[in-house]
Amino acid sequence: MITCIAVDDEPLALRQIVSYIEQTPFLELRGKFTNALEVGSFLKENPVDLLFLDIHMSDLNGLELAKTLVNPPRIIFTTAYSEYAIEGYKVNAIDYLLKPIEYVDFLLASNKASDTIHKERQLASEVKKKDDFLFIKSGQQHIRIHFKDIKYLEAQKEYVSINLVHGAPVKTLLRLKNIEDILPKENFMRIHRSFIVNLNHVVTVKRNRIIYGEKEFIVVSDTYQEAFKNFLSTNFFS
Structure with a gap:
């Protein structure tokens, strides 16, 4: 099982990501946030494997948040702005989903994250x-x-x-x-x-x-x- 949280300051967009997570058997939702400022403190006490993170948010954008996390989970960025793609990969994002997001694209990105996380777990166990x-x-x-x-x-x-x-x-x-x-x-x-x-x-x-x-x-x-x-x-x- 891959534990995850979703962050987006647009309630409708957040609801869609949460819905996609809930219909994906290998994902387990541990939290959802509309305020990026709450995420860092949550992750200190509740580490997860994967973060679905919107980039363009009002208080603190997703790229800035990712750079502040000490032990960041794997990240899949979600955004309506394609110009952020290169910046997303600079913080070692697993993937980048452009809104409006279709479930098939969400699933492909989630499978990619799952493969990476399971490989890391295997290496750690060795x-x-x-x-x-x-x-x-x-x-x-x-x-x-x-x-x-x-x-x-x-x-x-x-x-x-x-x-x-x-x-x-x-x-x-x-x-x-x-x-x-x-x-x-x-x-x-x-x-x-x-x-x-x-x-x-x-x-x-x-x-x-x-x-x-x-x-x-x-x-x-x-x-x-x-x-x-x-x-x-x-x-x-x-």
Whole structure:
């Protein structure tokens, strides 16, 4: 079963999406919203697999909302404006439905989302964790990666790049949230919606940037600055 919510500030459009969800056997509706500002707090307490999201809304448009979500579900955008299609794919949307939406198009997009989500679940179930390392699938290989060898992890559209202290990055189709759940919390911290760092390899911090090299750095986003400052105050002399 794929859990989902629907967001659209037009009641008739929202009613149509909800109706389509209810007649699709593998979708389970967990919520419906006309106000995008309510979605972020709902998802923090009630994570779902899939979000049907209108783009053109009055308070906060769908693209802006998608960029604010820390662990966003997979997204299918719905809109009457075709010019948003390219922007939709920049936030790694599964699909883009142009209003008025026919059920056959809705079903095709939902099937595509279901295939992607089930593949992610399968990959997540194959990750084997031990006390100091994990086995992770990359392409056709399963690779053993010691936690101490991870410098940082970066979400890159459908991949996660595991950047190592030595050697080339390892890429996997897992989502960043899947890996975050199994990393030792005392050593790893999310400092951006797209980055998790190994705190043991944080050596140089300049303003709100973690510096790894002349052209290699990560910006700590506003959402995570307080937690990161607490880490700095505990481990660095001021």
